[in-house]
Amino acid sequence: MASWETVIGLECHVELNTQTKMFCGCRNVFGAEPNTNTCPVCMGHPGSLPVPNAEAIRRIVKIGLALDSAIAPHSLFHRKNYFYPDMPKNYQISQYDLPICVGGHLDIDLADGSTKRVGITRVHMEEDTGKTTHGSESGRIHEAEYALIDYNRAGVPLVECVSEPDMRTAEEAAAYLRELRATLEVLDVSDVKMEEGSLRCDANISVRPPGSEVLGTKVEIKNMNSIRSLERALLYEAQRQIQTMEAGERLVQETRHWDEGSGMTTSMRSKEEAFDYRYFPEPDIPPLEPSDGWVEEIRATLPELPRARRLRYEALGVRSEVVRVLVADRTSVMLFEGAVAAGADPAPAATWITQDVAALRNETGSDGALTARHVADIVRLVADGTVSGAGAKQALADAFSSGAGIPEIVERLKLRQVSDTDTLGTFADEVIDEHPDVVEKFRGGKDGVIGFLVGQLMQKAGGAANPKVAQELLRERLRG
Amino acid sequence: MTELCDLTGAELSAKLASGAVSAVEVLESSLGRADAIDDRVGAFLTRTPELALERAEELDVYRATGAPLSPVAGIPTALKDVFTTNGVRTTCASLILENYVPPYDSTAWARLSGDGAVLVGKTNCDEFAMGSSNENSAFGPVHNPWDPTRVPGGSSGGSAAAVTAGEAVWALGTDTGGSVRQPASLCGVVGLKPTYGLISRYGLIAFASSLDTVGTLTRSVRDAATLLSTLGGKDPRDATSLDGDRLDYTAGLDDGVSGLRIGVVAEASGEGVEPGVRAAVGAAVDRLAALGADIAEAHLPHAEYALSAYYLIAPSECSSNLARYDGVRYGFRAGGAHADSIAMMSETRGQGFGAEVKRRVMLGTYALSAGYYEAYYGQAQKVRTLIIRDYETAFEGFDMLVSPTSPTTAFPIGAKVDDPMAMYLNDIFTIPANLSGMPAISVPCGTDAQGLPVGLQLTAPVLGERTLLRAASALEADLGLDLRPPVLA
Ligand SMILES: [Zn+2]
Numbered sequence: 001m002a003s004w005e006t007v008i009g010l011e012c013h014v015e016l017n018t019q020t021k022m023f024c025g026c027r028n029v030f031g032a033e034p035n036t037n038t039c040p041v042c043m044g045h046p047g048s049l050p051v052p053n054a055e056a057i058r059r060i061v062k063i064g065l066a067l068d069s070a071i072a073p074h075s076l077f078h079r080k081n082y083f084y085p086d087m088p089k090n091y092q093i094s095q096y097d098l099p100i101c102v103g104g105h106l107d108i109d110l111a112d113g114s115t116k117r118v119g120i121t122r123v124h125m126e127e128d129t130g131k132t133t134h135g136s137e138s139g140r141i142h143e144a145e146y147a148l149i150d151y152n153r154a155g156v157p158l159v160e161c162v163s164e165p166d167m168r169t170a171e172e173a174a175a176y177l178r179e180l181r182a183t184l185e186v187l188d189v190s191d192v193k194m195e196e197g198s199l200r201c202d203a204n205i206s207v208r209p210p211g212s213e214v215l216g217t218k219v220e221i222k223n224m225n226s227i228r229s230l231e232r233a234l235l236y237e238a239q240r241q242i243q244t245m246e247a248g249e250r251l252v253q254e255t256r257h258w259d260e261g262s263g264m265t266t267s268m269r270s271k272e273e274a275f276d277y278r279y280f281p282e283p284d285i286p287p288l289e290p291s292d293g294w295v296e297e298i299r300a301t302l303p304e305l306p307r308a309r310r311l312r313y314e315a316l317g318v319r320s321e322v323v324r325v326l327v328a329d330r331t332s333v334m335l336f337e338g339a340v341a342a343g344a345d346p347a348p349a350a351t352w353i354t355q356d357v358a359a360l361r362n363e364t365g366s367d368g369a370l371t372a373r374h375v376a377d378i379v380r381l382v383a384d385g386t387v388s389g390a391g392a393k394q395a396l397a398d399a400f401s402s403g404a405g406i407p408e409i410v411e412r413l414k415l416r417q418v419s420d421t422d423t424l425g426t427f428a429d430e431v432i433d434e435h436p437d438v439v440e441k442f443r444g445g446k447d448g449v450i451g452f453l454v455g456q457l458m459q460k461a462g463g464a465a466n467p468k469v470a471q472e473l474l475r476e477r478l479r480g
Numbered sequence: 481m482t483e484l485c486d487l488t489g490a491e492l493s494a495k496l497a498s499g500a501v502s503a504v505e506v507l508e509s510s511l512g513r514a515d516a517i518d519d520r521v522g523a524f525l526t527r528t529p530e531l532a533l534e535r536a537e538e539l540d541v542y543r544a545t546g547a548p549l550s551p552v553a554g555i556p557t558a559l560k561d562v563f564t565t566n567g568v569r570t571t572c573a574s575l576i577l578e579n580y581v582p583p584y585d586s587t588a589w590a591r592l593s594g595d596g597a598v599l600v601g602k603t604n605c606d607e608f609a610m611g612s613s614n615e616n617s618a619f620g621p622v623h624n625p626w627d628p629t630r631v632p633g634g635s636s637g638g639s640a641a642a643v644t645a646g647e648a649v650w651a652l653g654t655d656t657g658g659s660v661r662q663p664a665s666l667c668g669v670v671g672l673k674p675t676y677g678l679i680s681r682y683g684l685i686a687f688a689s690s691l692d693t694v695g696t697l698t699r700s701v702r703d704a705a706t707l708l709s710t711l712g713g714k715d716p717r718d719a720t721s722l723d724g725d726r727l728d729y730t731a732g733l734d735d736g737v738s739g740l741r742i743g744v745v746a747e748a749s750g751e752g753v754e755p756g757v758r759a760a761v762g763a764a765v766d767r768l769a770a771l772g773a774d775i776a777e778a779h780l781p782h783a784e785y786a787l788s789a790y791y792l793i794a795p796s797e798c799s800s801n802l803a804r805y806d807g808v809r810y811g812f813r814a815g816g817a818h819a820d821s822i823a824m825m826s827e828t829r830g831q832g833f834g835a836e837v838k839r840r841v842m843l844g845t846y847a848l849s850a851g852y853y854e855a856y857y858g859q860a861q862k863v864r865t866l867i868i869r870d871y872e873t874a875f876e877g878f879d880m881l882v883s884p885t886s887p888t889t890a891f892p893i894g895a896k897v898d899d900p901m902a903m904y905l906n907d908i909f910t911i912p913a914n915l916s917g918m919p920a921i922s923v924p925c926g927t928d929a930q931g932l933p934v935g936l937q938l939t940a941p942v943l944g945e946r947t948l949l950r951a952a953s954a955l956e957a958d959l960g961l962d963l964r965p966p967v968l969a
Contacts, residue, residue: 040584044804046577046685047564047586051719079800081848085821090803147821149808278848280857283689283797285719 004207004245006238007215008173009121009165012180014190015128015156015198016059022127022157023050023093030196034150042155044088049284052077056157057100059189060125061290061298063159064101066183066305067120071295075100077125077282082275086130086149094160096279099124100288106163106183107307108175113320118176119164128156159190165204165215170234174227177201181227182306182327194226201230206251207241216241217251221265223258233258237265309333316346325354331367332358338372344379352378356393360400369403370396377406385466391415417466421473427460428473442478450474484509485556485646486968489703492649493551496543503536503543503554503598506649510556510600514647517967522622523642525561526569527601532556535598542596551706553596558648560639561602562609563589564683568599572685573617574607576805576812576832586683587715588652588694595710600648603638607834608802609654609687611635612662612906613896616836621893624667625965626932630890633663633906636697640667643697644965650698650707656687657790658886658910660695661922665885665935668924668963670952672696672704673910675942676917677722679708680715686801688794689720691914701923701953705729708945722943729949737771737954740947741878742938743778748883748909756928761884764925764936767958768882768951778874778881782866783912787904789867790911792847792860798837799844805832839900868916875941880951883909885922885935909937919945923952924963933963 021028024041040048064071078096104120130151161180167173181192181199191198201224206216221237224230237256244251255274256265304312306327313323313336326332332353339349352375361367378396381387387395387410395409402409410416418424431453432439442449450471457470484492484506495501511529518524539554559565562572564582571577585593593599606616614622614637622637624630625645632641636653640663643651653660655673664671672695679694686692696707706729713726744765749758769775807813807828808821814831818824833841847856874881886906896903913920918939925936936955940948 040582043809045564045582045584045810046570046572046580046804047562047582047683048584049682049718049720051717081800081803083803083806083822083825085806085808085825088804088809090806091800276850278800278845278850278853280796280800280848280853283720 003210004238004242005210005212006168006234007165007206007208008167008170008234009204010163010167010173010176011202011204012161012177013200014063014159014161014184014192016056016159016189017191017198018053018055018059018157020053021155022053022056022125023155026155028156030191030198032152034148034152037152038154042088043151044090050093050282052285052288053157056125057288057290058298059157059187060100060123060159061295062187062302063161063184063189064104064123065295065299065302066187067101067104067106067123067161069101069104069120069123071290072098072100072102073289074098075288077285077288078279079282081278084129085147086132086151086154088130088151088154092126092129093282093285094126095124106176106179108172108179109307109310110172110175116166116172118166118172121162121164123159123161126158126160128153128158130154165206170231170238173203173234174231177227177230179306185330186303186306188303203230203234205234205237205241207238207245217253219251219253220255221258222255222268225260229258229260232263233265236263240265313346313350316340318347318350322350322354325358326350331361335370335372335375339375339379342373342376344376345383348379348382349375352396356396357400360397364400368400370400374399374406381406381410385417385419385468386410387415388417388467391417414462414464416464418461418464419466419469421469424457424461424465424470424473427457427465428470428477430460431456431474432477439478483513483646485513485649487649488700489551489555489649489698489706490700492555493549493553496554497549499543503539504533506554507532507536507556507598507600510646510648513645514600514642517645518647520623520628520967521625521641521645521647522620523603523638523645523647524558524601525571525573525604525619525638528568528599531568532598532600539596539598550595550710552592552710555597555649556600557592557597558601558603558639558642558651559589559599560605560609560636560651560653562605562654562685563602563652564685565589565599565602568602570602570685571619572608573605573619574833574837575618576828578618578812580811582683584683587680587717588683588711590683591710592652592707603636603642603651605638605653606635606659607837608685608798609635609656609659610798610836610840612658612903613891613893614638614663615893615897616834618834623893624890625967626668626890628967629892630932631666631893633666633886633890635659635663636695637663639697640664640669640671643667643669643699645967650696650703652707653695653697654684654687655693655695655910655914656691656794657914658907660697661910661920661935661937662886662906664697664922665924665937666890666933668933668935668965670698670701670704670924670956671885671922671935672698672708672949673913673920674708674712674945675722675919676914677720678919678943678945679711680718680721682715682717686797688797689801690797691790691794693914701921701949701956702730702733704921704952705733705949729945732946733950733953735950737768737773737951739772739774740880740951741774741776742768742951743776743874743878743881745780745783745881745883745909746777747780747783752905752908753884753887754889754928756889756930756932757884757887757934760926760928760934761882761936764955764959765882768955771954771958773951776878778878780867780870780874780881780912782863782870785863786867786912786915787908789860789863790907790915791843791904792856793864793915795840795844796847796857797844799841799848802833802837802841805829807832864915867912871912871916871918871939871941879947880938880940880944883937883939885909885937889928889930889932889934913939918942919948921948921952923956924961925955925959926961
């Protein structure tokens, strides 16, 4: 069977979480009562006019800068004309041949440890539409008797980010989408929740014989509501296309709909049925002409981007698997940065945060009273042997709920380990005297019984002995 | 006998300020005139006498405190029915908006209303401001007060007729290709189209956004200056409105034309201009020379392409602007069961729009289609650039340009309805100012052999309103015309 190369490009739509909508003063919030956040402008009333939201423009410039796009010194809004009931003006204010962010790239890390650069074609600004709910007795769309439209989402600032067709596997596409989401998250420009639709993704996919420079017939897939469903849809669609080609049939250029339940894509419309959007420059909005100074001001506010952060953490000695878990969560990153700043050894700090702290947060569904200071103290006291691993876990749990300082907790719960060799040496001598039979077994080659002797010593020390030191002292004596 | 409603806004404002008359008396005069003759003129689609009376009474109470009044306060005002008025039906003279009541005020009306102007009603016009005779209204034509068998011009025909007949002291219109100036010319009143962007378009129901301009219809040039002083200035709700505060445009109005360089547009004096129009405009230009202006011939070499460019750009924008009238959220919705929402939308539009609107929507949809865009819309935009350059070149040698406003005087109702091209030619001299965004004004300059008014158009560079008004005022004072339409006799 011949092998095929899959070519994938993604078009992502990102709702910005600005206070107000793109072209009017209505509140921009998810989940409000239907049609409560509307006004003459976003309802497309006669005579109303759009005025661009300066904060939204600032945010798309921020996104463009994070993706290394060029910020166009002159860009235009265009009208994209088509009739649809949830689009109040029956045109969408969008951008066409002069988008605000041009070119760029996003580097993604793959499971095999390699890095791949995915090109960004453009990032442009537009407005979202309303939401239609079809209703009928039967509840089936094609038997719908009425449609209810909620215009709360109409006019919400929407950023469209188009990638080059640079991805070759579903895994790469998923990694790209994850990286884009993480980037948008640190930029603090969007809620990026795929389940709420604040991040949406369509895919263009084609297959071709390896080595071919020509792109195959392109299919657009819509309706993938998670990264997992993007991956599944691409795997399915690549197989479908390859099977079609190998059966000697022709592929049609079309838009297909991903069905999560059946795990299949089905045809929505062919190229011939595609809309003619009759784009023309939006006469109600003057050109966008950001000054270099303004763009540089925004650049200066850019936070450290996820990939740069991952590389920095790895350079600090944190294992890459741990880094991935760490950076995926904002609170974890804050605890880690704080603990390292307080002098904690980065690798164990990362482990504590991604394991024990994460477990406590999961159990309680909260961040508790824990601070970076607590984490730093735990790491330090374990490293210098003041507390055992088990003691540290106990102290951490206490700090998580009480907020008390770790040194105070260690004293209160008597978690301090005895490492003093004089005291422990006396206990060791006593244990050897009291268990001659076990000592006999050990000397006869049964090394495993050392654990029993350590346990006996621990009892005498009231559980506070440093087990490592205890074992060393016992072995020293038994050898002698 | 001259009644209160026949006075200018400036004259009435002085009487109100001195206490010689009350706002209620002024209003009742205008309302009485409309009661008496509007069945013959048909200027209004909606009259608002109760609201007006309430307003006038409030103003009289306020006036009694001795507080200073704005020069628009207490003046009976009419609005073309394309300006949104909160709570007052706004139809665009279209079935599709027959029962539409806007939830907000247009900025233009909000500014006038805020300064105390009194709304007497919403005036008839061509449907969605598309037309030059007011015959495209879904609710019937407007009759020219000079001769009820003739058109008042369009599309702001109702506003022009109402002001001419004393049913309102002044009115707002909109001018996309001449829709304020041409009816002003045909009705014998003053029509001002300011620089594009000087007056906010917020709440002006769009026909062609890059050309639509709020304009005024008044009985004197001074009244035009007064209204512009209230209406002008940046509006944060209109991204295309120009930066700048409100200015007083009545300042320097009487400074005369001495030394002004005025160019007579050669391309606007050839064939197609009626002899009566040519004679009246020629005589007025001679008066300008006598008043001290330097007169010479000027050229706008690309003016001949203006009409074609306009009839691509305006319909293209209109096809998109009018897409929102679909029966989903407001306005008319076609009755009966519909196969789906798209069918409901097209049946609504099919029944709700009139023939001229459909003609332009289809023309514009075609011009913007894939494969035709460059040849039509793109090319038209290039012509637009050439026309702007023509004006810039002309204004290097002249302070303003003069031409007839319209090639004809008022023509009989029905004369051109079957010939869209003949109808479109009405706007041949007014369209270039819309394509270029320059301010222009039509002032009455005499009558033709049939006694019908003739208008003269002055055009100035961008934001040249002060010079424009000053020259118009000088001509008005010199000619001293007393244009009283026979309907009032
Ligand atoms: Zn809104």
